[in-house]
Amino acid sequence: MTVRLRWLGCVCFEIVLPSGKVLLVDPFIDYSVTAPITCQEVTGADYIALTHGHYDHITDVGSLVERFHSKVICSHQVAEPLAKLFNLKNADMVRVTAGDTVIANDLRVEVRKGEHINLGPVRRALSRQRSRQGNGRGQQPLAEQGKNAHQAVGVRSKLSEIRERIREVGLDGGEQLTFVFQTGDNLRIGIYCSGCYQHLSDEVRAICPNILCMQLGGNHPEQAAEIAALSGAEIVIPMHHDSGGLEATHRLAQEMSQHLASRSSARFLDVIHGKWYQIGVGVSPV
Secondary structure, eight states: OEEEEEEOSTTOEEEEOTTSOEEEESOOOTTOSSOSSOGGGOOOOSEEEOSOOSHHHHTTHHHHHHHHOOEEEEEHHHHHHHHHHHTOOGGGEEEEOTTOEEEOSSEEEEEEEOOOOOHHHHHHHHHHHHHHHTTTTTSOOGGGTSSOHHHHHHHHHHHHHHHHHHHHTTOOOOSOEEEEEEETTOOEEEEEOSOOOGGGHHHHHHHOOSEEEEEOTTSOHHHHHHHHHHHTOSEEEEESOOTTOHHHHHHHHHHHHHHHHTTOOOEEOOOOTTOOEEEEOOOOOO
16 A cells, blocks of 8 residues: 655645556646756646645646646635636636545545644744855755756746736635545545644544645744644655755754654655655555
């Protein structure tokens, strides 16, 4: 009972299901400086799931749907402006809210509540970090974490353009969602893209994942570890923590790993951008 997956930066995961179909989460690839590939190198996107509607979670939906005729699973608030932005058809959209379950032949999608992190402290911390680094000193070159320096200039220009288009259609974050993807052989993959808030404790326990992809960026490593332990996951993968350079990305993961080890027997995987992993665990029907 295994899946193949790779992390494409931010919250974007490409997951090959046992059926061979591909699930893509929060596609932010061609507009991201940390993405290790382009959209043309994505192997498939039968299903696209969106945790919310901010630019760094949705920018490549249009090109992927055009190429793969994907089913896009997103909140009701995101669906209409997203369709307008990318000229999507009503049949492309699967509108959901927390508490819903979507069932396909090879995939069960459980939709649970999330809540976006408070961005104010995060932005201030990033600003302090960049000041200490002196405009990039101490960071690994962009080529080692995604696009090279020349590509990054073009990416930032493209990103500015699409962000303006996103504003024009009124696409905001919308309802924040947490997903549980259950494969045909009952492997449960949780995507926790949310803040580490105490009032979400019951939501976290209800996920019951074998594999948890846990938001580390914007959350304190100790709090992220507490959420991961609370979920009962057997394997924990950090994500959404790669905006500060390769060195900072691995440092945050190491801190979370140390905190998790004191709270859980879960295996912690500090995955490498773009590398495929085949992950298997002993599972039973839920």
